[in-house]
Amino acid sequence: MLPRAIKRLLHQATLSDQSYRFMFGRAPDDEFVAIDCETTGLNVRMDDVVAIAAIKIRGNRILTSEHFAAVVHPDKEIGAEAIKIHGLRRSDVEAAPIVWKVLPRFLHFIGTRPLIGYYVDFDIAMLDKYILPLVGIELPNERIEISRLYYERKYGGAPPNTSIDLSFAAILRDLRIPLLGQHDAFDDALMTAMMFLQLRDMAERGVRIARQRTSPVFNPTGA
Template structure:
């Protein structure tokens, strides 16, 4: 996860409205009817009602078209528990070269993943792990778009799983009732700080997925209890001179 640098360049447009709900639903029906590998039809069956999976991918860069995944992590959430013992982790060998900026972010060099399997080898285990459960993430659309780049040619469908965006949940709890022109900070660091979640070593796929899972449970609980995250009050001083 590219955290704040990613958030500034890949803002999810569904923060205030899910404009792509209908196209995604239609695409799901199309893929369900045209799935190439019938053994993966289980992906369209919703998992246990109280389960979700937090996911995170580290990549060689921020371009879905040009960059590749290098690590994937997924952790199951059951009820109010994060099941760190039920997790999926894989480091894979990318086709794209490592960009210097990416190496600075996740501290993985080309040589560090050169012996890993190609992502095609990791996909079956990942897909069986997540099943049809909702996928929880921080700017999860990017992670899913990166995964779909490989999954679509592999089994003929994109991930049909429901998506839960933690930055959207955070926005609702903190800024849903904010007046116009309120300064909005949806960075990973801001969410951790407001929810009193400990900062683990970032840009490690497992740690980022774990922190995301903690965010999700905290924000879900706040929503169920009708609790909002307080904002700092800003005072506007009226100056008749306009200065």
């Protein structure tokens, strides 16, 4: 894997639309963007984005008034399983703009800020398949993975064979964050932002998330 600095230089060199050079500027101090996408499925190559949300974080504040949210019209039909997850039917996206129409506004919104997400690589891969032909590069922003931050606070240094649960529900439960309308892009981005601030604060204070102790197995032989 190329070092991030070298990859960033390559991105700058291959930028096809110079109006997007702002993507390589200096990120604002202590600012981040929590993102989430809803899709027609989990196959990056075959499926499409149907909703995008992003919320700015500045310092220890979640700026819900400074957010981006868009429902988009996918080329691919929305399958029944995907509808069960995010609730968006064909009729809900029929009049929505195509993703190419909303991407410029999204890119200006996120700017150079690090992007925070729950399995953020998937969301960015889904976006990159549209951004690459539009701009000529993939998103160069730093990525922050919520499940990794959570793993470090709860399971870092755990003994072998520890049962590990990195589910969204487990993170909400351990951090005592209320469940909003999960699988709604804006609500998922908002919960992700709350997770990030709590986990960052815990890391700064050296606080760990308690793991359930495993009771020793009684052996009548005393071995």
